[in-house]
Amino acid sequence: MSKPKILIQIDPDAHASVFDAVVAVDSGVDHLLQYHGVEPTQVRDLVHGAIFTRGPADLKQTAIFIGGQNVDAGEDLLRCVTDSFFGPMRVSVLLDANGANTTAAAAVIAAARHLDLRGSKTLVLAATGPVGKRAARLLARQGAHVRVGSRSADRSKTLRNQLLEQVPDAEIEAVQTATGHEVTAALDGVQLVIAAGAAGFELLDGPTRVAAESLQVAIDLNAVPPLGIAGVEVMDKGQERDGMICYGAIGVGGTKMKLHKAAVQKLFESNDQVIDAEEAFAIGQTLE
Amino acid sequence: MSKPKILIQIDPDAHASVFDAVVAVDSGVDHLLQYHGVEPTQVRDLVHGAIFTRGPADLKQTAIFIGGQNVDAGEDLLRCVTDSFFGPMRVSVLLDANGANTTAAAAVIAAARHLDLRGSKTLVLAATGPVGKRAARLLARQGAHVRVGSRSADRSKTLRNQLLEQVPDAEIEAVQTATGHEVTAALDGVQLVIAAGAAGFELLDGPTRVAAESLQVAIDLNAVPPLGIAGVEVMDKGQERDGMICYGAIGVGGTKMKLHKAAVQKLFESNDQVIDAEEAFAIGQTLE
Amino acid sequence: MSKPKILIQIDPDAHASVFDAVVAVDSGVDHLLQYHGVEPTQVRDLVHGAIFTRGPADLKQTAIFIGGQNVDAGEDLLRCVTDSFFGPMRVSVLLDANGANTTAAAAVIAAARHLDLRGSKTLVLAATGPVGKRAARLLARQGAHVRVGSRSADRSKTLRNQLLEQVPDAEIEAVQTATGHEVTAALDGVQLVIAAGAAGFELLDGPTRVAAESLQVAIDLNAVPPLGIAGVEVMDKGQERDGMICYGAIGVGGTKMKLHKAAVQKLFESNDQVIDAEEAFAIGQTLE
Numbered sequence: 001m002s003k004p005k006i007l008i009q010i011d012p013d014a015h016a017s018v019f020d021a022v023v024a025v026d027s028g029v030d031h032l033l034q035y036h037g038v039e040p041t042q043v044r045d046l047v048h049g050a051i052f053t054r055g056p057a058d059l060k061q062t063a064i065f066i067g068g069q070n071v072d073a074g075e076d077l078l079r080c081v082t083d084s085f086f087g088p089m090r091v092s093v094l095l096d097a098n099g100a101n102t103t104a105a106a107a108v109i110a111a112a113r114h115l116d117l118r119g120s121k122t123l124v125l126a127a128t129g130p131v132g133k134r135a136a137r138l139l140a141r142q143g144a145h146v147r148v149g150s151r152s153a154d155r156s157k158t159l160r161n162q163l164l165e166q167v168p169d170a171e172i173e174a175v176q177t178a179t180g181h182e183v184t185a186a187l188d189g190v191q192l193v194i195a196a197g198a199a200g201f202e203l204l205d206g207p208t209r210v211a212a213e214s215l216q217v218a219i220d221l222n223a224v225p226p227l228g229i230a231g232v233e234v235m236d237k238g239q240e241r242d243g244m245i246c247y248g249a250i251g252v253g254g255t256k257m258k259l260h261k262a263a264v265q266k267l268f269e270s271n272d273q274v275i276d277a278e279e280a281f282a283i284g285q286t287l288e
Numbered sequence: 289m290s291k292p293k294i295l296i297q298i299d300p301d302a303h304a305s306v307f308d309a310v311v312a313v314d315s316g317v318d319h320l321l322q323y324h325g326v327e328p329t330q331v332r333d334l335v336h337g338a339i340f341t342r343g344p345a346d347l348k349q350t351a352i353f354i355g356g357q358n359v360d361a362g363e364d365l366l367r368c369v370t371d372s373f374f375g376p377m378r379v380s381v382l383l384d385a386n387g388a389n390t391t392a393a394a395a396v397i398a399a400a401r402h403l404d405l406r407g408s409k410t411l412v413l414a415a416t417g418p419v420g421k422r423a424a425r426l427l428a429r430q431g432a433h434v435r436v437g438s439r440s441a442d443r444s445k446t447l448r449n450q451l452l453e454q455v456p457d458a459e460i461e462a463v464q465t466a467t468g469h470e471v472t473a474a475l476d477g478v479q480l481v482i483a484a485g486a487a488g489f490e491l492l493d494g495p496t497r498v499a500a501e502s503l504q505v506a507i508d509l510n511a512v513p514p515l516g517i518a519g520v521e522v523m524d525k526g527q528e529r530d531g532m533i534c535y536g537a538i539g540v541g542g543t544k545m546k547l548h549k550a551a552v553q554k555l556f557e558s559n560d561q562v563i564d565a566e567e568a569f570a571i572g573q574t575l576e
Numbered sequence: 577m578s579k580p581k582i583l584i585q586i587d588p589d590a591h592a593s594v595f596d597a598v599v600a601v602d603s604g605v606d607h608l609l610q611y612h613g614v615e616p617t618q619v620r621d622l623v624h625g626a627i628f629t630r631g632p633a634d635l636k637q638t639a640i641f642i643g644g645q646n647v648d649a650g651e652d653l654l655r656c657v658t659d660s661f662f663g664p665m666r667v668s669v670l671l672d673a674n675g676a677n678t679t680a681a682a683a684v685i686a687a688a689r690h691l692d693l694r695g696s697k698t699l700v701l702a703a704t705g706p707v708g709k710r711a712a713r714l715l716a717r718q719g720a721h722v723r724v725g726s727r728s729a730d731r732s733k734t735l736r737n738q739l740l741e742q743v744p745d746a747e748i749e750a751v752q753t754a755t756g757h758e759v760t761a762a763l764d765g766v767q768l769v770i771a772a773g774a775a776g777f778e779l780l781d782g783p784t785r786v787a788a789e790s791l792q793v794a795i796d797l798n799a800v801p802p803l804g805i806a807g808v809e810v811m812d813k814g815q816e817r818d819g820m821i822c823y824g825a826i827g828v829g830g831t832k833m834k835l836h837k838a839a840v841q842k843l844f845e846s847n848d849q850v851i852d853a854e855e856a857f858a859i860g861q862t863l864e
Contacts, residue, residue: 311629
């Protein structure tokens with residue numbers, strides 16, 4: 001009989017996320033070990049406890065989840081985790097700080113239901129945030145032409161350069177989207193728009209959206225009114241509105257939750273996985 | 289198959305109570321998530337993690353327990369929890385900080401085995417403490433005439449006014465019980481006395497108790513000698529002494545433990561319960 | 577049906593050891609309650625929660641594990657735990673801070689496979705550390721003649737006096753082992769050497785080891801190169817090298833892990849055990 005499934009929840013916040021804990025339980029984890037307030041320097045000891053306790057055949061029954069609200073902190077912790085492995089002495093690890101990986105992956109998966117992303121023109125609004133950055137990267141890897149929009153021209157250019165380092169053959173365009181005119185220009189010829197902004201900011205108004213003739217799919221990842229794309233409802237899940245397919249945050253959320261659970265379950269298939277945005281996207285595609 | 293039962297233990301103390309954790313396990317909880325050092329401002333995120341992870345049909349498989357030694361802090365946290373719900377997006381919650389709710393309920397349930405509380409005359413000593421306050425309120429709601437005794441006349445009056453706000457048609461009398469004479473006067477005509485004082489204080493001496501002719505039931509909730517009511521033994525559970533029925537802390541404790549477990553189990557029957565003193569008392573009555 | 581097995585992990589470190597947690601799960605614990613940053617003054621409340629929640633017949637289903645990296649802190653916590661019991665109201669407790677007890681026990685058990693310890697001459701290098709101290713004590717209790725080696729003559733004498741207090745009829749010799757000459761002298765007539773030093777220090781060089789004619793068993797507990805005994809490999813488990821039996825840290829580690837799990841399992845056989853080095857050694861002997 002195989003050993004119980006242990007998931008080690010590593011969280012930099014003052015309390016380990018209840019959200020992540022409930023999803024872990026619902027993914028079939030037998031024992032959840034919750035660690036909060038985890039600093040990068042403390043990761044090595046935690047990881048060594050994970051890799052030096054079970055034999056090679058059972059190492060896949062132990063895994064690590066990195067969560068918390070701060071995506072940069074999560075990325076730091078992920079680096080510390082993978083740096084602490086010793087060759088084959090390792091366990092699988094999933095990064096989903098702030099839900100950014102599963103949310104971005106779910107958004108791009110929703111888009112792919114309606115568009116052939118390869119060669120399509122896409123726009124990510126608030127692309128410099130953690131979800132936007134990942135959505136843009138996933139779109140680029142799928143072969144889409146990606147415009148990365150930000151209120152700051154500088155930040156969108158910085159992101160463009162980062163993305164080109166990660167996906168060298170991508171077609172990335174930095175666009176400023178501070179004004180309605182700029183958003184209209186950014187939408188020119190675009191088939192897909194994803195709004196990945198913070199709660200409380202409308203990024204695309206109704207008239208601009210309706211006037212965007214080429215637009216076929218509009219995805220808004222903000223769940224708190226005012227929504228990021230006017231006219232899209234939070235529950236929309238492939239809803240047609242004004243001649244385009246719409247998704248709201250909760251409409252994408254169902255896919256995100258399934259993906260999150262599938263990713264946790266996949267951790268226990270082998271001991272050598274590192275599940276970041278791209279791997280989460282690949283898992284999500286198998287669920288379609 | 290229904291989802292595993294998850295109990296989220298929210299505790300303001302430096303360590304989450306082991307007592308509450310063991311009782312949770314013995315109540316059939318599948319996964320206990322322990323949170324310690326919880327501040328009111330941190331509650332919202334914890335609650336959102338509880339209510340936004342499972343579908344409506346499964347929300348009743350997640351619940352919250354609020355414990356810790358400080359009853360006021362527990363009440364604050366309970367308010368924060370219920371304030372964080374969104375309409376039907378909620379989970380059931382039990383407050384039993386310092387065991388005050390289950391202890392007070394168990395004491396009044398013990399009394400009700402021997403007395404018809406409606407219309408009876410009762411005295412709560414050290415009524416201004418967390419257990420005493422709740423015992424007095426439960427007695428008032430059962431229609432008893434309640435004298436609330438305190439060494440401070442001011443504090444007993446303040447409590448009387450608080451109780452009248454909570455139970456407007458109650459018969460509450462504030463009495464000072466700093467001296468033996470005052471205690472004798474407070475006992476006049478009384479059938480039930482409950483001593484809810486802190487460890488180490490004798491609230492009712494032997495001769496005064498024996499001389500109280502109307503007294504039928506004496507309940508002492510202090511487990512550490514010197515006991516609160518002289519002559520009552522800590523193990524007494526309906527023991528007759530000097531012509532009256534006696535209960536000591538451990539004698540009441542058995543009922544308290546059963547009630548505590550039943551209350552945790554009841555959390556998982558629906559997702560809309562808030563179990564405070566009155567609800568705990570109602571649960572305890574079904575166990576008699 | 578018996579109640580679920582609850583293990584309370586008490587750890588003074590900033591995070592409760594993942595190592596100890598995984599072993600607990602693999603030992604069949606149903607619910608692991610993890611407590612980190614535990615101060616001696618906080619132990620009483622935790623212990624009371626353990627002993628005042630289940631009836632006498634079920635108390636053996638609750639147990640305490642004391643871990644963490646600091647062995648002195650662990651010993652303090654163990655004292656606080658046993659001081660918090662009330663006569664028969666107690667639960668079993670295992671101390672294995674820094675793995676010192678199970679490691680020392682496993683090393684002496686390995687030696688006993690090849691030598692009759694009673695009357696044999698033994699040398700412990702770095703004997704004043706937590707593992708070395710315990711290995712020396714266990715050897716002394718088995719009737720071996722024990723030389724306790726340290727780079728500091730003073731510290732080895734202090735240890736000798738401590739050990740004589742604990743095992744009054746033991747044959748203990750304090751030896752300084754700061755130089756190669758001193759180590760050669762300390763090895764004179766010795767059949768068993770155990771190196772219990774910190775990572776990164778070679779305590780016994782190759783030529784000195786090979787030249788020690790009486791030496792039959794060499795055990796090195798350091799897993800990180802440079803090893804403590806030159807020529808012994810970390811994976812050695814009873815390997816013959818240069819005419820002597822060798823054990824490295826991982827070779828001893830297998831026995832240590834089995835012993836650690838057996839000790840956790842044994843906690844749940846009765847509610848009155850205190851498992852320190854000697855008791856761990858006795859458990860380990862039953863596994864041979």
